[in-house]
Amino acid sequence: MKYRSAFDIIGPIMIGPSSSHTAGAARIGRIARKLFGRQPKKAEISLYGSFAKTYKGHATDVAIVGGLLDFDTFDERIPQSFTLAKDLGMEVQFKIEESVTDHPNTVKIHLHDEKKELELVGVSIGGGMVEITELNSFKFRLSGESPAILVVHNDQFGVISAVSTELAKQQINISHMEVSRKKKGQMAMMVIEVDEKIDEFVLKKLEALPNITEVIVMVE
Template identity: 65%
Template sequence: MKYKSVFDIIGPVMIGPSSSHTAGAARIGRVARSLFGRQPKWANISFYGSFAKTYKGHGTDVAIVGGLLDYDTFDERIKTSMSIAESLDIKITFQIEEAITDHPNTAKVMIGDDDGELELVGISIGGGKIEITQLNGFDLGLSGNHPALLVVHDDRYGAIAAVANILAKFTINIGHMEVSRKEKGKQALMTIEVDQNIDDAVIAELSALPHITQVTKIVD
């Protein structure tokens, strides 16, 4: 594995004890919260592999709930996130799964309220870094370390080019982009990581494009 800086080796500023089991879990939860766009009323969290075996000792449970409350890895409130969630009437349940996954530090997060639900699978790859590998049944590779756009769209000719043209109009550079679809000609998901934060004007223009169903931004 290549590291861009010494901070990739040391890990993030965080509430301990583990960059992979604590900071990584907090970031998975926070990305789920960001994508959902609001505080959920309930959360069903499943742990796999190493997460399932050590989540209590490493604080993976309180960290991922802290992320769902929109706390960063260094936020002291992570330590009491379970009691804070209870005070906010957020129902939290945990499940230990025995299924073998591609990565040992895997969590599935399902959150929702009266207006909708979200399902996300994330992995903690070390040093506080994560990848989101599934979102609502779509396969993707989202790091959560850069500003990003998630664009749900009809699988139609020209949809990807239209999105790229608007990003070029606003001089937004694409660092990474991939497209996932469940079935040809149906719904698809663009995952676009960019080099700068995205203004609401960009979201508005993207949302107005033909064949675009939903546009969500993730702020770094």
Template identity: 70%
Template sequence: KIRLFDEDKELELVGISIGGGTIEITELNTFKLKLSGENPAILVVHNDVFGIISFVSTVLAKHEINIGHMEVSRKEKGQMALMVIEVDQKIQGDVMKEIEGLENVSQVIRMVE
């Protein structure tokens, strides 16, 4: 378990060793997930509202970023939710800012570069 924080944000990661020096992230701020770290990835914390998955994927498509794997989970219907998106190439800062600027997105975290 690793806890990271700055002035206004806190992040708690839980991971496991899967052998050969490789780890897998299994939890982020109590959200269950499976993130290998083999590909660039972003985590999008958002409100569970209609269309938000489409809005985020539209931004990625506009910048020709291909999604290799995606998981979506939520605490409760209509509450906080998390998208874990693994992609084929590094996501640039301008794309991150565009996703962060979407309505109902509260945080975007780049996990692997």
């Protein structure tokens, strides 16, 4: 694994006790919140592997809920996240899973309210760094380190080219891109990490392209 700076090795500024089990867990929860776009009414959280075995001692559950409340890893409100979630009307349920996953620090988060539903799988890879590996059954890799665009679209010829061309017109540089589809010719998703923040004008341009059904912007 490549490190960008010494801070990736030392770890993030955080409310402890563990960079992987606490800070990483908070970051996964916060990414889920950002992708959902607002505070959910209900969060169903499944813990796997090491997360499932040590979540109480490392406050993994508290950290994930803090992330879902949009708290950063160093936010002093994280220890009170369960109480704050209840006060804000967010129902939280945890489930301990026994099945084996590819990474020991794995969590699946299912968020929903009256109008929207989202399911996300994330892993904490150490030092507070995370990867999102699945969103609504689409498999990909998203670090959450850079601004990102998730483009849901019909799997048709020219869609990927149209999106990349539009970003080039707006002078937005792509740093990482993946495409995932469930079946040829049906629904697909582009995951595009970029160097610049995406404003509302660019979002509208992308949404107006043929065969695009949804565009989700995530900024860390």
